[in-house]
Each structure stands twice: as C-alpha cells, then as structure tokens.
Amino acid sequence: MTKDEGQSRIAHYAPRIMHHVSRITHQSASIPGPETIERREYPNGMVVLVKENFSNPTVVIDGTLRFGSADVKREQAGLASFMTDVLMRGTQRRTFQQIYEEIESVGATADVSAGLNASSFGSKSLAEDLSRAIDILADVLQHPAFPEAEVEKVRGEILTDLQERADDTRRMAGLTFRELLYPDAHPYANSGTGYTETIAALTRDDLERFYRERTGPQGMIVVIVGAVKTDEAFRIWEDTFGNWTVANNHRAALPDAPRVSNARRKSVDVPGKTQSDLILGFVGPPRSAPDYFPAALCNTILGVFGLNGRVGAKVRVQGGMAYYAYTSLEGGLGPGAWSVIAGVHPSKVDRAVELIRAEIKRICESKVPAKELADNKAYITGSLPLRLETNDGVAAQISNMELYGLGLDYLQKYTDMVNAITAQQVQAAAQRYLDPDAYALAIAGPTSK
C-alpha cells in the first residue's frame, strides 16, 4: 500500500459533557515523541525507529522501501506489485511453503507490498517470535530466488484478479478516473496492478532486474513498536540488515501533474450490475505541500465528518440516494488524487453529480462557518488517541513522521497545528485544488451514457 497520510488527530475539548471524573494523565504523556522514540541512521542508508510498548505481548514492524508503481513505465504496468508478490515466494534458503509455514505456525504475518510512490514490508508477531519474523523479512528482501514456477503461479493469480477487476464497478471507476485525471505520460495514470497485456508480457528477468535496481537499504525506513527492549530491537535489526549494502538506484523525478482544466467525463459499461460507482475528483496536494493541512481539514469537512461530511449529508442523509458517498485525499509523496466517491443507482448518477458539484462550489465560494470548522478540528484532533491505541497505529504514525520529515515531535504539536488553521486557509485550499466546473468524472456501471 502507498504510505499516504490519512486524516488526523488531537484534543480540542469542546466539553458539552455531564459529570466526568477524569483520571487520565495529561495526554501528551501518552503521545509518542522524541522522549519515547529512539531513531538511528546507518551507513547503508537505512533509518530505524523503535518505540517500546509492554502493555501487550506483540511487536509490529512497519517498513518502507523507496520504490513503487510510479517508477514503472506504462508498458510494464504491474511490474512493482508483481515483483513484491514474488519476493515472498522463495529465497535461496527457503521455499514458498517453508516461508509461510514458519510465519503462520506462530500466528504471525509477514508481507511485502508495492505502493504508488513507496512500498511497504512488515510483520506482526508475538514478542517471542520477533527474531523469526525479522529473519524471514531479511531473507525475502535480501536473497529472493524468483522461482520460475512461482512466477507463473503469481502471474495466473494476477490475471484472474484483473479479470475480476473488469467486472467490478468500484475498481473500474478507479482505474478510469486515474486515466482521466493524469496526463498519459504520468505514471499515476497507470494501474499499479497492471493490465492483462503487461502482466502477460513481464518475464522473470524483468522482475529480478527491477528488484536488483530498486530494492535496497538506501532510504529504507523501519519502525519497530511493541514488547521489545529498544536495544534488543536495534541489535536484531542490525544483525540482519546492517550488512545489506547494495545500492538501489536513484529515482527519476515525477513529471508535472497539472490541474484539470475542463470537465472530463467517461463512462465504462460493466454489464449485469444493479449499481453504478462514480468518482469525481482533482489533482490534490502532496503531503509536503504548505497547504496540505488546510486541504486535509477541508476534505474532512467535505466528505468525512460524521456520516461523511457535507457530501454524505446531501447525497445519503438528505438525498437517500446512496449507501456510501464520501471524499478522499491521498496526499503522499506526489500529487495524489482528491476525490469524491459514491455508489448510486444508474438512474441517479446525474443527480448525485449535481449535488456533489454544488457542495464543491459551496466550499470554494463560502467560508466554512466557525462552528463547523471547530467541530471538524475537534474531530481530527480528538480522535488521535484512537489512532494510537494499537502497535500498528503507533508504527504507522512514526513511519509517516520519518517519511515526510515531520519531526519526532509532530504528534505533540499536532493539536496546535490543526487549531491554527483558519477558515480562509481552508477556502484557499479548496479554491486551489477543487473546481465545480473542471474535474475528472469516471462512472462504471450497467449502462454507459
């Protein structure tokens, strides 16, 4: 999966509550920060961050590698994810079955999976099995064998999945949307999973070459969270990854992704279905954009808060038109999409689009009222403790801090940063990225128009 920042977090209290006796210690004490996270950089280019948590007996590893489907040309679309799927299929020491027998026999999970700009790997296990999990990850990342028979098995699985995709309205809307939104030459226009013809044409050598050129410790981020002593975690990781010194290639810069300048609409016929899926959207800000925070708050207002924000209120709650209608802001290392997603009856598509465009127009033209702004801030700041409840949640946050250079005190500053956002900034972000008359609209359903 792509390492994208989702919504976010902490506590602006607008107490409308009764009588509570709070026994909670001051919240910043429980929020991970420089006092509780240890970070080390290594000569081979990897950065390792460890946060102890002995409240439960598990350990999570959340790793990031600096390659993704954005590094692949259209004619090889699917290469990155095909390669990562095969990584787990055999090493110089272990067969596919041995890898999974070792992992599953202790109830652990381990995986490597390609994303758009960055790819991820990781594991989850009981603390007593951490060494085993790391040993497997080291083996699959450093010594993959790309067994010919496994390449063919995976190829067949991907081709079957692509066959299913062609019959899936949600996935076809997503595929069509990206093709409409980004220029042909932009890698974001391509499918990360690939296409029948590209998957059929990729060879074992293609996979191995992509692995050799792109997979290495340079820029690798590893976050270890759970019931393991910090020194012990570093020691195990250094023992298994410290001598990994291959040089992974530097990446080409992404081409420009200009704003959409007109209303583009494309329908894909998926026969035999009862419902259409639509995605209407824009090129959004990368995580590093100065106006990312106001844009993220704007997204929460538009299609997240409560039962999916303003869009949900109009399309679902008042319109009774859809079971789901919400928005999504990808953020991430590049200019990801900012989109509205809804599933409606084919006869209601035009009406739903009208309502969605009206909400986009409203958020561009009028400042968000003070109460609504305060409610949305309270939601994204107040829900931070919920996101930090599990080791996975904490690891994902620490990984984001490192990947986007946010600083180890990011979560501790988070509430103040969110609360400082003004209605003007939200409106400016809306005006910069959204436009009720210039968008990409993809529809996948039973009848094409």
Add this chain to the structure above:
Amino acid sequence: MAIKPKKKATRRPKILSRDGVLKAVLDNGLTVVLKENHNAPVATFWCWYRVGSRHERSGITGISHWVEHMLFKGTKTYPKATVDQVVSREGGVWNGMTWLDFTTYFETLPAAKIDLALQIEADRMVNALFVPKEVESERTVIISERQGGENYPQFLLGEVLHATAFLVHGYHHETIGHLCDLQSMTRDDLHSHYQTYYAPNNCVAVGVGAFEAKDMLARIDKAFGRIKPGPALPKIASVEPEQKGERRVTVEGEEMTSYIDVAYRAPDARHPDFIALVVLDAILAGLSFGGGSTNASSRLYRALVDTELTTDVSGGLVPTHDPFLYIIGATVRQGRTPAEVEAALDAELQKIIDQPPAQAEVDKAIKQAKAQFAYGSESVTNQGYWYGFSEMFADTTWFEQYLDRLAQVTLDDVHRVAKEYLAKSRRTVGYYVPKKQG
C-alpha cells in the same frame, strides 16, 4: 416505552461475576459487562440487542437492519442525523451492525468523553422517532446498500446458498433483506419491531477501556436504570430440520470469473463440537477468527491454490445462537472450472476424514489463536466486540475460556468432527458461473 422516574436512588445492581470482568444485571434486566483497560486513554461502549435476521419472518426480511439505520435518524434529544456529528466532534468513532443473531451499536471515544456514549445509547434504546419522511429516505439508502452488494458475485452466490441450506430457519435470508420486502415494509412494521426488541431486558451493555469498573457501572445505572423493561420476547419456534442429502445450486452472471462455495451444516457455538471445528477450520483453511492472517500453509491452500486451480481459499466458521454453516469458498482461476475445484476439494477433505491430523497441526492452530487473541486485545473496540458478541450466542465465559478450551481439543476430536460434519449429505454446493452464451 417511556422513561419513568426511578423509584429508589439507592438501588444497587446485582453483580454476577468478577473475574477480571465485572458482570451485572440491573433491575430492569439490562446486562452489563465491563472490563478495565488502562493501556491507552480511550474507552468503548456497546449496546447489543438480541435481534437479527434470525428473528425475521417472510415479508419483513431485513427489518432488523433497517431499524438499526433508523436509530441514527433521530430522537428528540439528537434530532435527525446529528448523533454521528455529536460523537465525531468529541473525537469519537461509532457504528452500528446487524447480523444473524444481533444488532449492535458502539462508540469509541477518548476515555474522558465516554459518558456521551451512555447518553446516546440510553436515549435511542427507547426514544427513536421513526419519522415517516426519514423512513422513506432511508428506504432508498438501504436499497442502494443492497444493490451495491448485488454488484458482487460473492453476495449473489451467498444469498442463494443460504436460502438453499435453510428451508425454515431465519438464517435462510440475508441480513440486508429481500428487495420486495425493502420496497413494501411500512413505518409501522419498523416501529413495532423496534418496540418489541429494544428494551433493557433484551440488551447487553459492554464497556472496555480506561475507566474504573464500579464507577462506570454506577454511571450506566444512572443512564439506563430508569428505562422500564419490555414485555416477554417472542419465542423463535423455527427449527431447521435435518438435511438429508447434498443440495446443489448454480447462479449465472455476466461476470467472466467463476466462484465456488461449499456450505456444511455446523453446530451452534455452545455445542461441544464447535471448538473442535475451530481447530479443523484452522488446519484446513487457516484460523477464521481474528482475520488479517494469511493461510498459505493450510491444507486447502496447498490443494487448491498451489495446484493452480483457484486463486484463494477461505474457511468461514461463525459462532451462532442456532446451528449455522461452515463455508469453504474459493475463486476459480482463469481457465479452470468449479467442478475441477470441487473434485480437488473433496479429495483433500477425504484425507482428514480418513486419518486424524498431526499433533503439530493442532499445536499450530492453538498458537495462531493465542497470537490472534493478543493482537485483538490491543484495541478496546475489538474487545468490546467479543465480549458483547459472545453474549449473543453464549455468554462472556465462551470468550474468556476460548483459549483454554482450544488447548483441550484432541486429535481424535478433530478427526471425529471432520467425519461427522464434512459429510456430503449435509452440505450445499454453490457455483457462480458465467452465463451461457446463445
């Protein structure tokens, strides 16, 4: 039902058990299950009602789920669709769920705000308005939810499979309900269902998180204690007769991919054989419970996916109040047929029918369960789910003793349940295949 003034302010709930978990019953019949967890400054609160598709008859299928939706559509205190906003603005997450045996609602909040959940749930237990206009607006939302499901072959196959496996019992229809029922049910049908099943004596309230259990119990008593108990609940008389012979169904669609589901009649969760079936499922297709794990080292993965007949395989065993199904499902790989998959599945199942598994396989299942349990315990929401869910088909001891009972399962137990429950005569085989051309 109206909220009546409390007779005595000094009333004390009866505490039933206290083994890390506080369990009590209020005077009005509300069961309360509380577990302290101070790992993070969060808390979750759930209300579980014993009403689901099990309690529905022909003509009102899907009614429990629709009622669940209406509980988000307004009371006097939280008019229209404001309840979700009230929770969100306090940094909380919330949801409602309906299934075979239950309907449930939860809020997970920063611990200092958890009283809000108590207020919301106590209010909507009895004060949901069912405004006609909102009922109509939600009718089309639910039809859209159903139609979204219909876009997926797995939903369409599952619906026909369940309907074929059950002739009598409420488990024969999907929780979402039939389209014709969703089109024809009235506001009064919904309201009457609500009045019948929503009462403290048909509810289990569950709290897990950073609170003090006794203090929390007092607050729950304050919020819920004044609600009057409802009348006796309708008895569910339907008993599914014994299945005598294999049943087969085929669903045709426009899709290019084929799917297979094979459903074996399984015992209810309290039946002594259920726990041995959990181990059998883990050996065959990876442990169902917990989710998120891979199953590439399971027997059926090796027999079906490794041999390039399917692209996945799953085993589904659900703890239920009444006997339900153990369903093995797979996506047929391009160029293969469901019949080929079925033959390979039968051959693999025959091995465990003929011979007990190895001790190592049982040990692996137990270790997997232990790990899943630890992962699940990280989240108060997940714990709240299991404490409440287990009350819907047994009681909390089912959940608490799960690992211990699993550890007692023997090779002979697994072998015996394989022979008994994997019999072809008690299964329903379903194929989803591309529509024949011409």
